[in-house]
Amino acid sequence: MSIVDSKPKARRGKSRANARLKAVLGFALTVITTFLGLLAVTFFIGRVVPIDPALAIVGDRAPAHVVERVREQLGLNLPLWHQFIIYIRQALSGDFGISVLTTNPVMQDIKRVFPATMELATIGTLIGAVFGIPLGVLAAVKRGSFIDQIVRIIGLVGYSVPIFWLGLLALLVFYAQLNWVAYPGRIDIVYEFTFTPITGFYLFDAAWQGQWDVLWDLFRHIILPSGLLGYFSLAYISRMTRSFMLNELAQEYVVAARAKGLSEARIIWFHALRNAAVPLMTVIALSYAGLLEGSVLTETIFAWPGLGLYITNSLQNADMNAVLGGTIVVGAVFVGINLLSDLLYRTLDPRTRSR
Template identity: 35%
Template structure:
């Protein structure tokens, strides 16, 4: 009697899935590297064509041709643009972003030194902006057509219409110049106050960990106005998108069906309407993160905040090519990483996108 042969599961489907995932990851990584390379190349060419010659800013006005040529050679600006570009890519491949003309320090070290200041400013602004924008958008959708909805829409449009640097100047004029209740644009701490011992990079947290509540209070006071300006730029677009998404979700057939089946109103809102309404908000949150970490150049400049944004602003003013290229590379990496995380967040929130 011939026995029945049972087919054993093969590893081919698992191997095929693994190969497909690896191929997809490779494509995304290749696309990300291509975007970064394009941004780096465009920035390299533009700063050398549009920006003023940095030699005129680095040498005395009466310096002779020999001095100017010597400085140009020292900075690596004596060759053709093609040769400079090749040298720059070679250094970049080794992780060398160049040396800043202004600080005479490696650009990577400058960015790392200034990142804690940007982080201390960005994190509370993001928390406030995302929470306020999402909450106001949901409230406006639930009160659609009522007084609360109209008031929130007016505030949102006003926030969108105000440039961040202008809002910062107006807040300084009101709370620092006129009322005198908040500190001026003097950085992370008042003049003459020593920073706390570095543990986290945040002056507020480091001072609290060191038991210095007075310095922590001074550092927190310096954060109030710039955080308010950044949060204003973050919450307004999130509010509009959250309201639109929630209104559309509340009108959908699946919400009507869940309501008709007698599900509790709270469960219908949270399990059905809110989850689908927040999908477009994910993209706006990513935009807010990018704005807080890379786009707040003028905000940091207005408040004298010694972060990466002010570093980029000074680099533009001084035609500091390596510093400006380093900032743009940093911004490009931030955007690429953020939108990769957005893809993952969409896949987690909406199973339909996983295919």
């Protein structure tokens, strides 16, 4: 190969490397900008809320000089821009202050309660995906039929009915009347002081230790709140699956596959669904992030000791360090999953790499 022929290839390789570098830098800039925006929002919320952090610590009956000294220790006497810089530095190091309610570092409390929220959201997402995807596919294949209408009604109810009302109704029916599930909470008081969690994920810990009676009790506690979250996830996933499948079934490759004599089941499940799987993975990831951040009401109704209940109790007790710390963690997780799903989408779908 001549030198003249190698020059265009070198230019193309260099342009590809520059494009990848720009993509990486753009992604990093997006992450940094989004996280700084999240910190800015939470910081100014903490300053706008009519709650004095110093009074929340010492009480409203403390002498004025004590309140002023605490304000100086917290840096509340500094200019607002200086407070924001300190806030960013502390947040990046994981220091969200001390919780007034528990007297523990906020990050320590979050590490204790966040696994419960993750466990609840993970099972809810699994329920939503396992049942939502087949329902969405069925609705797309049977478009306009009675089955399609039923699936769309299920999704509409999941979007429309308030979660607190559905949760109270579920407790009334399945706990109070039928006694199929355990009472609100995460674990029975009988096992609360004998079961020793290792990772904070109780189901995994109980199975790992072979405590099957504890595992059954944990299952009876988690099935109703996770099923409720799973229903709302199912509504979203089934609707998006139906939309993706309708788009794929209208493509020319489906017509060609039918002309070749392939079975309808193979066309639907091995061709159309496989092509719809890439955007569907993004939908499932966003649904998971939504359950992580949106389980506050569910945890409150079912007395689930997760991050949502922790933030709610802290807000009721004017514990702004805990509220803002929990908000930052939830926001960071949501942003992280959102960006990760976008990166995964671009990686798995070659058509989007040039965009």
